[in-house]
């Protein structure tokens with residue numbers, strides 16, 4: 001039986017291995033809960049900014065935008081609570097649970113691996129490198145676009161929410177300052193909306209990369225976020 005370090009080393013050299021347990025249950029659960037919450041948030045958020053036409057006359061059954069906003073706020077709570085749980089797990093979980101929060105941004109060797117991955121994704125390298133956790137390019141994108149992006153969406157989302165929830169509500173106490181710091185409500189609305197496109201861009205590239213690497217990188221990818229285990233091939 002190889003130790004974790006030995007397997008890590010062997011994996012980097014691309015030797016045949018069995019499987020390594022990477023993503024613990026809380027990470028996997030959080031990932032898929034976040035996928036559902038963000039899907040609801042992006043669909044409902046888009047229409048909050050571009051509402052459906054409301055016709056005058058009998059308004060029975062006309063609460064449509066009310067339901068859309070309710071779904072947005074409910075999914076917003078789910079996203080935020082799940083994110084808080086994920087931060088807790090960065091402390092409590094294994095080393096891979098910290099990867100997306102703490103990329104080694106000041107390590108030159110690590111950046112050259114980021115560049116290697118970039119070339120690999122552009123079909124300029126013949127053989128993939130193997131990683132037990134995320135590859136460095138994935139980690140850097142997850143940190144800048146997903147972690148910082150989600151924090152921004154949670155802060156601006158609850159700042160907007162606090163306008164309706166009122167003074168003294170916890171959302172006002174924790175995030176009310178965001179409205180002041182960014183100027184006014186309209187600016188926060190616009191930046192919150194811009195965040196939708198930033199996150200959507202991340203998700204498109206992320207899902208493409210997951211599918212591509214599942215086929216090309218000679219290691220398990222998508223099933224790893226389901227079972228937790230990564231297996232390697234020569």
Ligand code: HEM
Nearest residue numbers: 041042045046048049076153154157158160161189193196
């Ligand atoms: C992935 C995360 C999220 C996305 C993509 C998203 C997207 C959007 C979009 C596109 C809008 C319309 C902005 C506009 O054009 O005025 C919006 C509004 C809003 N969002 Fe989010 N949102 C996210 C997270 C959250 C969270 C966590 C909350 C917290 C509850 C939240 C609360 C709100 C509120 C209060 C509004 C304004 C509703 C209104 O003016 O009627 N959002 N969101």
Ligand code: HEM
Nearest residue numbers: 027035038100133134135142146203207210221222224225
């Ligand atoms: C709203 C959509 C999505 C978001 C925001 C998202 C976000 C993330 C994040 C932040 C991670 C890092 C997990 C961690 O280390 O804690 C991750 C990993 C992963 N995601 Fe997603 N994801 C989304 C959709 C999907 C979908 C649809 C798939 C399936 C095709 C997928 C497959 C994966 C896989 C396989 C990993 C692990 C990659 C690896 O082992 O290096 N994701 N995702």
